[in-house]
Amino acid sequence: MTVGLTHIIVVSTVLFFIGMYGLFTRRNMITMLMSIELMLNSVNINFVAFNKYLYPDKMDGIFFSIFIIAIAAAEAAVAIAIIINLYRTHKSIDVDDVTDLKQ
Amino acid sequence: MKAVDIIFYCIAIFVLTTGVLAVTTRKIFRSAIWLLFCLMGVAALYFWMNANFIAAIQIAVYVGGIVVLIIFSIFLTQQSGNQMPKPNFLRIIVASITSLIGLGLMLQLFAKQTFKTTNKNFDIDIATLGKQLLSTDANGYALPFEVISILLLAAMVGCIVIAMKPKTQL
Numbered sequence: 001m002t003v004g005l006t007h008i009i010v011v012s013t014v015l016f017f018i019g020m021y022g023l024f025t026r027r028n029m030i031t032m033l034m035s036i037e038l039m040l041n042s043v044n045i046n047f048v049a050f051n052k053y054l055y056p057d058k059m060d061g062i063f064f065s066i067f068i069i070a071i072a073a074a075e076a077a078v079a080i081a082i083i084i085n086l087y088r089t090h091k092s093i094d095v096d097d098v099t100d101l102k103q
Numbered sequence: 104m105k106a107v108d109i110i111f112y113c114i115a116i117f118v119l120t121t122g123v124l125a126v127t128t129r130k131i132f133r134s135a136i137w138l139l140f141c142l143m144g145v146a147a148l149y150f151w152m153n154a155n156f157i158a159a160i161q162i163a164v165y166v167g168g169i170v171v172l173i174i175f176s177i178f179l180t181q182q183s184g185n186q187m188p189k190p191n192f193l194r195i196i197v198a199s200i201t202s203l204i205g206l207g208l209m210l211q212l213f214a215k216q217t218f219k220t221t222n223k224n225f226d227i228d229i230a231t232l233g234k235q236l237l238s239t240d241a242n243g244y245a246l247p248f249e250v251i252s253i254l255l256l257a258a259m260v261g262c263i264v265i266a267m268k269p270k271t272q273l
Contacts, residue, residue, distance in 0.1 A: 003111045005218050008152070011115045013209045015122055015145075017202040022126030024198030025190045030176055031131060034138045037169060038122055041145050044161075048154045054218065056225040059232055063244050065157050066236075069164050070251045074258035076169045080176045081262040087180040088268075 005053040009046055016042035029083050029093040033076065040072045111151060118144035129186045131177055139170045153225050156232060 015038060022035030044065045051061025087093050118141055125137035142165045149158035239245045 002105070003108045005220050006213055006216075007111065007115075008148075009213060010210065011118065011148075013206060013213075014119055017206045017209075018119065018122045018126055020205065021198050021202040024201065025195055026126065027190065028131065028187055030173060030180070031126070031134055031187075034134060034173065035126055037138065037165070038125070038141065041142065041165070044157070045145060045148060048149060048152055048157055052152050052154065052225040053220040056221060056223040059227060059235060062154065062157060062227065062232065063236065063247075066160060067247055067251055069160055070255060073164050073168060074255050076172060077262050078258050078265070080172055081266040083176055084179055085265050093180050 005049055008049040008053075012042040012045040012049070015039075015045070027094050027096055029079075029086070029095060032095070033079050033083075037072065037076065040068060044068055107151075114144055114147050114151060118148065129189065131181055131187060132174070135170060135174050135177060138173070139166060142166050142170065154227065156227060156229050 019035045019038030019042065022038065023032055026032050026035060047061040047065045047068070051058065055061070083093050086098060090098050092098065121137045121141040121144060125134050125141055128134050128137060142161065146158045146161040146166070149155075149161055235242060236244050236248060
């Protein structure tokens with residue numbers, strides 16, 4: 001059986017749910033951010049795969065992947081700024097310890 | 104089975120194994136390194152799909168940018184040798200059941216769905232990609248490009264403002 005579109009989207013779906021499992025079980029903000037990165041990556045795989053197998057003469061999936069990667073970079077930078085600020089005020093980045101917005 | 108298929112299965116197993124390790128290992132630094140390998144595996148998958156430009160962006164932005172940023176923030180906030188506390192048992196059970204139900208639903212959908220795939224060659228010329236990205240006609244992506252650039256600028260300013268030390272605490 002040759003590898004086709006279905007194989008790739010199965011891989012990306014499994015990757016998405018691995019990220020979701022991590023987001024549910026982890027309580028540390030940095031590791032939760034890592035899980036979100038996994039989920040965003042699985043979406044990118046889908047965009048490129050659908051572009052390759054359904055519309056190989058167009059490039060819109062590629063563009064959407066580029067924009068998602070740019071947004072993910074911005075999101076990671078803002079999240080890490082928030083995490084470092086949180087560590088400065090609360091001395092912890094565990095979401096269970098952080099229950100108030102200011103110290 | 105052809106060599107292309109074997110390479111795909113190797114990449115898929117690599118990506119999924121390192122992904123599982125990234126979300127389950129209890130040392131945070133190891134988790135970041137597993138994430139790095141997982142993202143490199145995804146880049147390999149893009150190379151396999153003949154999307155070289157996206158693979159290059161994936162390596163440059165994710166592997167070279169975001170993972171390094173995550174590792175720096177681990178060094179700034181954690182004792183990276185320590186083990187994280189174990190998540191409680193109930194939460195693991197609930198999270199696994201939720202993920203498995205979602206996965207089962209999606210896989211069942213994919214089993215029913217047939218896609219009208221074409222066997223045309225998928226070959227991106229980076230010059231045409233750049234021209235379409237910056238063109239202003241009906242198929243161009245100039246406006247989203249500008250919006251993203253403003254978003255990146257706003258995120259950068261926001262990061263500096265959020266992470267800046269307040270003057271009174273100096």
